[in-house]
Amino acid sequence: MMTSWKEWNETQPYVTTLLTNSLKKARLSHAYLFEGSKGTGKMGIAVTLAKTLFCLHVNGVEPCHQCSDCRRIASHNHPDVRFFSPDGNSIKKEQIDLLQKEFSYRGSESKQRLYIIEHADKMTQVAANRLLKFIEEPSEQETAILLTEQMQQMLPTIISRCQTITFNPLRTPELLTLLEQENIPKSDALLVSKLTSNYEFAREIAEDELFAQARNLVLQLTEEVLERRSQVLLTIHEKWVPHLKDREQMELGLQLLLLWFRDVLLLHIGKEDAIAFSQERQMLEKYRLRFPIQQVAKQMNIILEARKHLDANVNPQLVIEQAVLKLQEG
Ligand SMILES: [Zn+2]
Structure with missing residues (x-):
């Protein structure tokens, strides 16, 4: 440097x-x-x-x-x-x-x-x-x-x-500026800045192919949870499990999933400026209309629980399956 x-x-x-x-x-x-x-x-x-x-x-x-x-x-x-x-x-x-x-x-x-x-x-x-x-x-x-x-x-x-x-x-705006100087797309930089305030680590995540995969998977899953529920388990088996293999990768997936529901919560309380998935306003808005605020809080808890299970060495596939099924029950 x-x-x-x-x-x-x-x-x-x-x-x-x-x-x-x-x-x-x-x-x-x-x-x-x-x-x-x-x-x-x-x-x-x-x-x-x-x-x-x-x-x-x-x-x-x-x-x-x-x-x-x-x-x-x-x-x-x-x-x-x-x-x-x-x-x-x-x-x-x-x-x-x-x-x-x-x-x-x-x-x-x-x-x-x-x-x-x-x-x-x-x-x-x-x-x-x-x-x-x-x-x-x-x-x-x-x-x-x-x-x-x-x-x-x-x-x-x-x-x-x-x-x-x-x-x-590091403050978020400073981190964002640094990441954008590295040609990381703004939407990705924004997401990553919600995961860490550590610049080196943030850059590492954003430039990792895995991050793009995890982000896309989370977007696919959240859409299916709302609109194509019968598809969800198949997506987990065919995409989530093979792509987010180890615990660390799985943890990233869960963190992004948590950010998604946090965004829904932010919409509920009128803090739209703070959302992480800035390009997904339409789908987030559908979530806001479909799930009342108490339910969103419950969904966030489900993901936090899943992270705890992951830490406690529960089988990652089982963890994500159960979490998503519970999220669907809503
Ligand atoms: Zn010199």
């Missing part, structure tokens, strides 16, 4: 202002803790920050993304910018020891050094204590960036030594 500060400013204006101001004044902290949910750009901003510090052709605070330093940082091959993530389930003492050893060597390319620790909440107690010593006795131009999605699991001693920076969760 070659994201500029200007672009980061769109989604993380607070973080961007804070960090670029510190960069301009050459007053970076020795240790930062980037805290926020997945997909909010913690790693991306850490990388942009690293590039700004090392770039050979930096323009103001904007790195060029093309010089050898920028490229080596992007590919995690820069000797003075180290990346750490959990080895198995945890970040181990040995990893921190290695970092200290490497950084203690003189004769690296520049005086500046930076290390980025992903999922810093996964540090073992011993590793955390090692790191603390490191943070407490920083050399002149050493910067630590710790990333976490689980702030509550960070050791207080670490938190107290770092400047904590909280990342904004």
